[in-house]
Amino acid sequence: MKKPPRISETEWDVMKICWSQPHASAQEIIDTLAAQDDWHPKTVKTLLNRLVKKRALGFKKEGRAYLYHPLVIEKECVAAESRSFLDRVFGGSLSPMLAHFVEHRKLSPTEIAELKTLLKQKETK
């Protein structure tokens, strides 16, 4: 269970796509990112290569094209990044952090209801 490598800011965007569409081709990834973030194709290729080198992505040649697939688990990367953020910005203590987000950002009534349910489960468990 090797821990995930460090994923940079821009690399996260690429990984998100790879997690949501496993086996995406380079072209698909490039197109998606060109559309949503207006990135240059060459830039995306560089990021793909770096992620392969870091062993965050693997690829398979499928004829002419490369199909990329994640080698690291999204949940684990999210957990690692969350942990690092929590430590860095809130000194590792959870409830000030949650308070910050609840206060600073709008939550729809539905979201509030969901959270209350979550808390209730947590409470009784």
Add this chain to the structure above:
Amino acid sequence: MKKPPRISETEWDVMKICWSQPHASAQEIIDTLAAQDDWHPKTVKTLLNRLVKKRALGFKKEGRAYLYHPLVIEKECVAAESRSFLDRVFGGSLSPMLAHFVEHRKLSPTEIAELKTLLKQKETK
């Protein structure tokens, strides 16, 4: 209201101290960090200089020593960093993020109660 500069991982540790003890001397900061993080004094000095250059810290000569004080507001830095984290890791959507933390990490009954109170306030406002 200039937006805060980007603060790196190690720089956060320094800023935390400067926020909690405004007007700390270089020596105090160095000692604190040497104790808690086992950093080399030279390393801390480098970080202080970089933060001054970034205009995150200012200083005043007080005789032989330098006293550092924050030029950026903790709340704003926390907000910027939180925003960036939320966007990067959770695609900007708050409730999956909150769910992640509530699920992954232990909350004491007290913390749960506090959060419920917060949510209640949010709800009725």
Add this chain to the structure above:
DNA sequence: TTCAGACAATTACACCTGTAATCATTACGC
């Protein structure tokens, strides 16, 4: 069969980061 176009690999390059070491200055003890 050869050339152009597509796509991958390699190279570029400036700035940021972590982690210090070395240089310069200044004040204090002798």
Add this chain to the structure above:
DNA sequence: GCGTAATGATTACAGGTGTAATTGTCTGAA
């Protein structure tokens, strides 16, 4: 007054990052 110690300033240096451009290779069309 002069040398030494303390402390601030400058320099170092190898990765990492954002953002590509250039080079190499293979395939299909003419």
